[in-house]
Amino acid sequence: MPDPLTENEQWILSFYRTSEINGALFFGRLARAMKPGPIQRDMTKHFADESQHAWYWTECINRMGAEPLKLSQAYQDKYLEAAGIPANIMEVLALTQTFEKRVIAQYARHSRIVDLQPEVLDTFNKIIDDEKWHIEWVGKALKSMEGEYGRDTIAESLERYRKVDEEVYGAILKEHEQRVAELMRGRGNHAEGKGPWPWPV
Amino acid sequence: MAVAGLKARMAAFLKLPEEKLKDDVLLTDLVTESFILVEMVIELQDDLGIQLMQDDLKPVRTVGDLVRVIDSKGSSR
Ligand SMILES: [Fe+2]
Ligand SMILES: [Fe+2]
Numbered sequence: 001m002p003d004p005l006t007e008n009e010q011w012i013l014s015f016y017r018t019s020e021i022n023g024a025l026f027f028g029r030l031a032r033a034m035k036p037g038p039i040q041r042d043m044t045k046h047f048a049d050e051s052q053h054a055w056y057w058t059e060c061i062n063r064m065g066a067e068p069l070k071l072s073q074a075y076q077d078k079y080l081e082a083a084g085i086p087a088n089i090m091e092v093l094a095l096t097q098t099f100e101k102r103v104i105a106q107y108a109r110h111s112r113i114v115d116l117q118p119e120v121l122d123t124f125n126k127i128i129d130d131e132k133w134h135i136e137w138v139g140k141a142l143k144s145m146e147g148e149y150g151r152d153t154i155a156e157s158l159e160r161y162r163k164v165d166e167e168v169y170g171a172i173l174k175e176h177e178q179r180v181a182e183l184m185r186g187r188g189n190h191a192e193g194k195g196p197w198p199w200p201v
Numbered sequence: 202m203a204v205a206g207l208k209a210r211m212a213a214f215l216k217l218p219e220e221k222l223k224d225d226v227l228l229t230d231l232v233t234e235s236f237i238l239v240e241m242v243i244e245l246q247d248d249l250g251i252q253l254m255q256d257d258l259k260p261v262r263t264v265g266d267l268v269r270v271i272d273s274k275g276s277s278r
Contacts, residue, residue: 026236033240035247085239087255088246092239148252157255 002117005066008182012110013120014069017057024050030092038144039089042137049130060123078172083164090142090149094157097138098165104131207268210248214241224265231264245271 005013027047034040061068079099086092110116111124142154212219215231222231228238246253251274261267 029236029240030243033243080235084255084259085235087242087253087258089243091255092243153254 002064002119005061005064006182008179009120010061010066011069011071011179013057013061014071017054017061017068018071020050020054020057024054027096030089034089039141042141046134046137049134053127053130056123056126060119063119064117078168079161079164082168083161088149090145090154091157093138093142093145094154095161097135097142097158098161100131100134100138102165102169104128104135107131207245207271208264210245211241211264211267214244222264224263224268226264227262228264228267229262242267249274251275 024047027043027050031040031043031047034043058068079095083095086095107124107128111121111128142158146154208219208222212222215222215237217231229235232238242253242258245251249271251271253270253274257270257274258267261270
């Protein structure tokens with residue numbers, strides 16, 4: 001039987017799970033709203049991936065002898081609040097790109113905690129390649145939209161969402177300072193010392 | 202150029218009777234969550250062959266606002 005999860009670990013893994021579910025719901029609804037074509041196809045795969053990730057985290061928490069916590073807060077909503085509602089698929093994808101980059105950076109950071117439980121590491125390893133593909137396909141899709149929206153307009157949208165990401169991320173860091181610090185101390189030596197906490201998907 | 206049947210399309214998407222879509226009704230009062238509006242706007246752009254940007258939608262609050270913005274973009278279909 002693995003080491004029991006600390007309260008903070010249970011919280012953060014539940015947080016990942018909730019965020020993956022929110023991501024799945026977001027992309028699923030977009031996939032449903034889109035007309036047929038390569039973007040609809042990739043968006044559907046993206047939806048399927050995020051659903052799968054939600055299951056992986058659920059399973060991981062269970063394997064560690066715990067239940068996922070019910071967390072109602074959706075951080076995606078904070079992005080939408082701060083950034084404004086995207087008006088078209090290009091803007092949705094620009095927001096997604098920013099978000100996915102944040103996710104992969106934080107998953108990578110969390111996975112480098114030195115004495116991370118093998119169950120958690122295993123879950124990161126199962127997820128990380130999908131997350132890389134998310135950034136890749138969205139990048140390609142944005143490129144393919146340059147004719148329709150203009151390269152500069154797309155660059156402006158990406159820059160706007162990057163700023164929003166910094167704002168929202170900073171605010172969340174502040175909100176959960178205590179928990180983050182404990183999580184990083186919890187299982188001992190973080191590979192990078194006192195780094196930011198793992199960010200949701 | 203006015204887009205024909207725009208309110209009917211919106212009503213169909215929102216599964217509401219068209220009479221509910223009065224010009225001064227707040228869009229957010231028609232839905233349980235704002236993401237439904239994102240889906241609707243994306244679908245309307247696909248259907249009508251128009252392109253809306255976030256800046257276009259910034260001042261939009263009511264049904265009438267949205268109709269005016271879409272009308273101002275015209276329609277290719
Ligand atoms: Fe994911
Ligand atoms: Fe992802």
